[in-house]
Amino acid sequence: MSLEYNPTRNGNQSIRTERSKRKKHALDAPLSPLHDDQVLTFFEWCQLNRISERTGRRILTNPDPAARPVVTMLTAKRVGITVGANRRWRQTRERA
Secondary structure, three states, X not given: OOOXXXXXXXXXXXXXXXXXXXXXXOOOOOOOOOOOOOEEEHHHHHHXXXXXXXXXXXHHOOOOHHHOOOOEEOOOXXXXXXXXHXXXXXXXXXXX
């Protein structure tokens, strides 16, 4: 019987890895196009638009209000974007 040393799986690191894997599957269920008031978390919004979190933060901090979606403050530090606000924002980004 041999014991192998695996430096990537020590202590609580495997638990954090499992949590991050669940987080990346936030949009497993399809969104209903009829619910414009459904609030997406910031991470779900990034996943839906296929952008990185860094790009998402850059978009939300843009000084031009027309270049960013309307943000819903869920708590003092947590933001969300409704499906309707995302749809309207994407329509302003379309090219003719």
